[in-house]
Amino acid sequence: MICFSVACRGVLLLIKLVDVHKDYVSGSAVVHALSEVHLTIKRGEIFGVIGHSGAGKSTLLRCVNLLERPSSGRVIVGDVDLMMLGEKELQQRRQKIGMIFQHFNLLTTATVRDNIALPLKTSTLSKVQVRERVTELLELVGLSAHEHKYPSQLSGGQKQRVGIARALANHPDVLLCDEATSALDPQTTEAILALLKDINAKLGITILLITHEMHVIRAICDRVAVMDSGRIIEQGDVLNVFLNPQHDTTKDFVSQVADVLDTDRLALHPQGRIIRLTYRGNMAYEPVLFDTVRSTTASFVILQGTVSRMKDTPYGQLIVELRGERAETDRIIAELRWHGLDVSIVQ
Amino acid sequence: MSSFFQDIRWDQIIKATKETLMMMGMSLLLTIVIGLILGIILFLTSGGQMLHNKWIYRLLSLVVNILRSVPFVILILVLLPVSKFIMGTSIGVPGAIPPLVIAAAPFFARLVEASLREVDRGVIEAAAAMGLSKWMIVWHVILREARTGLLAGVTITTITLVSYTAMSGVIGGGGLGDLAIRYGFQRFQLDVLIVTVALLVIMVQLLQMAGDALVRRLSRK
Numbered sequence: 001m002i003c004f005s006v007a008c009r010g011v012l013l014l015i016k017l018v019d020v021h022k023d024y025v026s027g028s029a030v031v032h033a034l035s036e037v038h039l040t041i042k043r044g045e046i047f048g049v050i051g052h053s054g055a056g057k058s059t060l061l062r063c064v065n066l067l068e069r070p071s072s073g074r075v076i077v078g079d080v081d082l083m084m085l086g087e088k089e090l091q092q093r094r095q096k097i098g099m100i101f102q103h104f105n106l107l108t109t110a111t112v113r114d115n116i117a118l119p120l121k122t123s124t125l126s127k128v129q130v131r132e133r134v135t136e137l138l139e140l141v142g143l144s145a146h147e148h149k150y151p152s153q154l155s156g157g158q159k160q161r162v163g164i165a166r167a168l169a170n171h172p173d174v175l176l177c178d179e180a181t182s183a184l185d186p187q188t189t190e191a192i193l194a195l196l197k198d199i200n201a202k203l204g205i206t207i208l209l210i211t212h213e214m215h216v217i218r219a220i221c222d223r224v225a226v227m228d229s230g231r232i233i234e235q236g237d238v239l240n241v242f243l244n245p246q247h248d249t250t251k252d253f254v255s256q257v258a259d260v261l262d263t264d265r266l267a268l269h270p271q272g273r274i275i276r277l278t279y280r281g282n283m284a285y286e287p288v289l290f291d292t293v294r295s296t297t298a299s300f301v302i303l304q305g306t307v308s309r310m311k312d313t314p315y316g317q318l319i320v321e322l323r324g325e326r327a328e329t330d331r332i333i334a335e336l337r338w339h340g341l342d343v344s345i346v347q
Numbered sequence: 348m349s350s351f352f353q354d355i356r357w358d359q360i361i362k363a364t365k366e367t368l369m370m371m372g373m374s375l376l377l378t379i380v381i382g383l384i385l386g387i388i389l390f391l392t393s394g395g396q397m398l399h400n401k402w403i404y405r406l407l408s409l410v411v412n413i414l415r416s417v418p419f420v421i422l423i424l425v426l427l428p429v430s431k432f433i434m435g436t437s438i439g440v441p442g443a444i445p446p447l448v449i450a451a452a453p454f455f456a457r458l459v460e461a462s463l464r465e466v467d468r469g470v471i472e473a474a475a476a477m478g479l480s481k482w483m484i485v486w487h488v489i490l491r492e493a494r495t496g497l498l499a500g501v502t503i504t505t506i507t508l509v510s511y512t513a514m515s516g517v518i519g520g521g522g523l524g525d526l527a528i529r530y531g532f533q534r535f536q537l538d539v540l541i542v543t544v545a546l547l548v549i550m551v552q553l554l555q556m557a558g559d560a561l562v563r564r565l566s567r568k
Binding site (some may be wrong): 006065090094097098101108110118119150153167277 | 447467469470472473474475477478479480483487488491492494564565
């Protein structure tokens with residue numbers, strides 16, 4: 001595809017928050033809901049923001065489409081600074097930013113079909129075109145059989161599917177998800193997450209979601225930011241953040257879905273050297289450690305370990321005690337690194 | 348028993364019924380239009396809403412409260428010159444319309460405000476997020492979602508109007524209530540009193556039943 005420079009500018013970056021602050025004044029007290037938030041989201045990725053309730057993630061999400069106007073900072077979506085737009089222009093821009101909600105926020109007085117058609121009121125489509133578009137969307141989210149039902153006749157998962165179809169009606173390039181699965185049971189959550197992942201892959205829509213559940217991040221996100229009291233305290237590739245959580249809040253979240261390997265409570269008198277091995281990708285399924293150690297006279301003991309999958313990436317992390325000559329363990333470590341494993345020496 | 352009702356002039360009853368229905372119908376139409384607009388403005392300018400404006404809200408609220416606190420009979424008399432100016436006459440059925448509307452519209456406006464407040468804020472937020480204009484949000488989302496509450500408000504307002512029309516006899520507005528006072532009470536014609544009151548009761552009953560039926564039909568909760 002030929003790209004001209006103007007069209008290509010900002011192809012990689014879709015959302016950019018620059019030094020965003022949001023303060024609420026209640027009486028004489030000022031609450032800093034957001035402080036110094038910098039965030040860049042790439043086109044086509046699924047970006048998760050995780051935090052406890054009250055951490056400011058919901059405010060952050062609402063700043064991206066200016067449902068909440070930041071006290072200061074810049075909110076750039078595509079190549080437009082939303083803060084500079086007038087009311088009409090902002091409304092037009094919002095049509096390209098879909099949003100779904102924890103409590104679905106559907107019209108109770110409208111059928112599934114009419115709910116999905118609501119955002120198309122802003123479009124110039126004819127009645128026939130609207131009907132065709134809604135039919136397409138119904139198929140996409142798998143609700144064709146329920147088009148004439150009212151929201152009160154639907155299950156939670158079905159309601160969220162209506163919400164997703166409605167959010168996609170105007171072909172947005174971003175989908176904002178406000179705790180979209182928090183009101184759903186585990187199975188339904190899986191199905192909705194699968195649908196979001198599918199939409200991201202099929203339609204190339206960038207997804208920014210907020211959640212307080214680590215398994216949501218783990219299931220579909222590429223990158224993650226961790227929030228605490230209005231600040232982003234950690235961000236990066238999900239796997240990196242997951243394997244090397246730096247802050248206590250992050251460690252808390254990680255421990256929701258996996259054992260955090262805890263080197264503080266290992267054997268008190270190890271006979272050898274304790275190392276931490278991290279491997280990602282298909283290497284998790286290769287006998288690298290065994291093969292490497294076998295070629296020496298050393299031996300090893302696995303003290304702790306986990307092997308799992310993050311979105312589509314398998315990964316493993318082991319804490320291993322190597323027993324043998326110093327020179328040989330040195331060689332093993334070098335060789336493991338040569339294979340691409342991340343090795344850190346604990347003791 | 349048949350002799351008890353023999354003195355009733357049914358032509359008068361029919362005429363009075365027509366007058367009551369006329370006053371109610373015309374003033375209801377105007378009340379709905381004015382009260383709806385007023386109620387929407389009250390709602391939109393109240394705290395935390397789309398057009399939040401403390402001063403407009405307080406001013407409108409004050410006017411509404413004043414109009415609602417003046418007894419209707421007094422309102423009729425105070426508004427005599429206004430009716431004359433608007434309708435060309437301050438008496439009869441036309442003369443009764445302005446005071447009826449001015450009394451009922453603020454009442455209906457409060458009912459509108461209350462039912463719009465019942466609309467889920469999340470749905471309004473969703474509509475704003477999808478880029479609908481404020482006017483579209485009011486029309487396609489807020490009024491639509493509040494429709495059963497609004498309809499219940501219309502029913503209540505209509506019935507209030509029926510009882511207000513009874514007092515329009517003061518300015519010769521006629522109607523069933525007037526007939527009941529003049530013949531039934533002042534001339535001790537118990538039969539007329541019974542028939543007119545019975546007709547009013549039936550009228551209110553039918554209106555309430557119709558209103559409830561419509562609400563049931565439109566309810567999707």
